Amino acid sequence: MTKGIFASVLVSAAMAVGLAAPARAEFPEKPVEMTILFGSTAQTIGQLLADLMSKHMPEPVVPVARTGGGGAVGYQHVHGTAADGYNIVWNSNSISTSYHGGKIGFDHTAFQPIAKISVEVPAFAVRADSGWDSLADMAADIKASGAKLKVGASGKGSFTHLSTEAILAAVGLSDMAVHVPYDQGRAPVELIAGRLDAALQWPGQFISHHEAGTLKILCVTSAKRISQLPDVPSCAESGAEGLDLVMWRGLAAPAGTPPETVAKLEEAAKMATESEEFKAAAQTIGFEVDYADHAAFGELIARDDRTIADLMGQLGLKAQ
Amino acid sequence: MDLLLTAAQVALAPAALLAVLAGTLLGVIFGAIPGLTFTVAMALVVPMSFSLETAPAIGLLLGTYIGGMTGGSVPAILLGIPGTPSAAATVLDGYPLTRRGKASLALGTAVVASAFGGIVSLIVMVVSVDMVAKLALRFGPAETFGLLVFGLSTICGLAQKSLVKGLIAGVLGLMVMTIGIDEMEGVQRLTFGTVVMQQGISLLVAMIALFAVPHVIDAFVDHYTGGRRIEAVADVRAELPTIRDILRDFWLMLRCALLGTGIGAIPGTGGPIAAFLAYAHAQKSSKRPERFGKGEMAGVVAPETANNAVTGGAMIPLLSLGIPGDPATAILLSGLLIHGLIPGPMLFIQNPGEIYQIYLAIIVAYVSVVAIQLLGIRFFVQVLRVPAHLLAVGIIIMCAYGAFAIRNSVFDVISVAVLGAMAYGLMRVGIPLTPIILGLVLGPAIEREFRTAMILSEGDPSVFVGSLPAAVFLGLAVLIVGTQVVRATRATLSARRTEDKASASVTPSE
């Protein structure tokens, strides 16, 4: 009796294998999995992107959260899948910070870039009553007083931490600052409460306080001003000469994915970024839509990887 | 007033009501399945809310959050397996009540207590959002550390049989949570060079392993010995609490609701901590503390009131400061942002109408929760009619999939198996499992707050006594642990003395 059941299960499993054997149809013949590495806004943007891409593909793009280990777990998962385009990753500069920080054993060359989608620009804020109007003000004041500047950012080796250190180095405060690691969201409160002197985070966390006058955003880390904060200078204008650090996000597949598959995904991504919905979300969530094709994206990743490697090397955080 | 009326028109429109109802139902279902908590449910709901109008979208998200918070108590009471970490304290007395045939009474009381807690926290939020937000600002890392240590000291109340074993359990829980990447320094701890271990042990995974796996093993063991579990013969009548039952605990509920609201307002704490503190408070203030852990209704009322009050409390820093206190409110934040509502001080000035819509959506969500759960109780209790060993097979599947769904990770499922075997072993040698959960819940936060406070003070430990709230909480914790240690030592010594006498008088005759 039981044998009968097992036999039938086996038979149906065998049939399934037969059915699933590749018919060599055109990509995509089944849903594409988009691995999402982080929660909160990264996840929301990824979900929206997947949703919009699905409208331009015969099969849906399914967002699947594989968070943990600062992105390492998701990268490892996609890295281990077949290079057939059915597994793509919603990636970011974290590929470089994870690799150079020794969390994963492969770097950005293990992935085939598909398209750059967006850019997020961190903002540097201080208390409204600090009396500082620029980074230069702040640096002069700190150097004169000799007290250490307490700056909040995410944990060591994260992108916001690296950006913070780059700013401090540019204004000559590297040795006069204490980095206080906060998980996301806490830094603005600590700043308002006066336990921190400054914080570097995504602008969305500061804007409401900036408008209400409880906090002051000194600058944004990109070379140019951002559309969300047209009145806020760039950090380069504010005293940190030559500073240009942005967090890009885009899509990538395991290296070796066929070019025609990449082209299809790239096209769907392009259509998604051009939609009104995506542009509206960019305004409300707080990121800049910045599409680039796979070739340009590849160059950017390689260039950024060198910058991050240098920064981490200077800070003694480079493990490989 | 005009604003309120306009908001009511929007928030009580059919589409918005339907969205809240759908969200609540979804939340209850997800909350009732260990692993599939409201955090998972809300992440799923966010894309659905993209295409909705603002009011239904907010309603859908809030409904899911609130439904999920109450749903966790259903399996906690029926099976002794909490659906969410916030419901872990509810198991302590909820499950014994089920074994005494009072499942539906406990479920009904839990849902009423939940709604009460939620509504009280909403009232507090409406009346004093600014004041509470200002108070919450005063809770920096040192103060939060004090509060968390105070929460940890409730282990002593949970470890009645043996203080040493209770402390061992708590320490084990704290230890498990240090595995993985240390987010503050980006350093790997006990990962043995692997990538999978970098994600660490999820709290939910550990919770499933601690509660579900021993439950399943016991059910199978009973199947072999022919012994019937007590709940298999339990009465499954749908018996609902009367108004008088509920009013009896009114003051307790009110105190626990205020406690939960306060804790919810402090970033970095959350539902489980509030629930355990409320449980400890209920036990301490009870006239018959010895009945706790054996099926005392107050032991269900207190944690359920407090963990739902956390929802309103957590909305305070979210709306007024833009600070999400936990992963669920972080998702809520994204949902608000995508509809153009930027939480923070300006929200109350720029979008007062939407604020009222949020308040109304919370009220509607609690009404829906009560309706859904009270209607659902008669179906939920039918679960107890299923033979225990067959039910256990279903639990294996639900929990394994639930563990997978947290982060879509097979590693998490395998962790359930490994930790589950360990948990069963600990249970067999008499180590209580509940303090482990407390350690798991508090571990990461305690370490983070302590280290942050030390970095802020540049290595000066006096911050923990220099601030009044921190000093008070730490002092209370020391007091509680101290008296328990003294009492336990004295009890052991006196027991040994009597035993020595007894054996002395016996020895000669042998």
Next chain:
Amino acid sequence: MSAEPDQSRRLDLIAGGILLLFALAWTATVWRTVPPGFDGIGPRAFPFWLGVALAVLSAVLFGRGLRGSPPPADAEDDDPPAGATVSTGLRLGLVAAVCGIIAVYGVLMQKIGFLPATALTVAATLVVVLGERRPLIVAGMALGIAVGAWLAFGQVLGAYMPRGTWISLF
């Protein structure tokens, strides 16, 4: 637990001994592999001191087992542990079976997809572990749970269901 002092003494010895060894191994591993960090309280402090605390506590437990002091008051137990009479061998077998099933199910889910993995796991558990021989129950539960969960979570609620990397049916 209080029924036999010898029994509880033996358990204290076992628990204390194993936990003490575990605590020592943990503490040594932490000391060797986790860097102390820069600012005094670094990533090493918490795991290290927790290991030390566990070592001390389990040594106390072990010592109590050796000296055989009875557990303090409040010894009355509300209900007997499940299957008090069951043999240790069978119990260990069931622990291994349940945990093995969960682990294998997790891997299967990834490899062959949610539906087949679930049906297979339920059927195997019923037949092999529980000795259920009625085909209707086995097939009904296997298909019922698998299809029910797949429909409810995957289709109605839209949760992600693994599709299978070796074979994929749906």
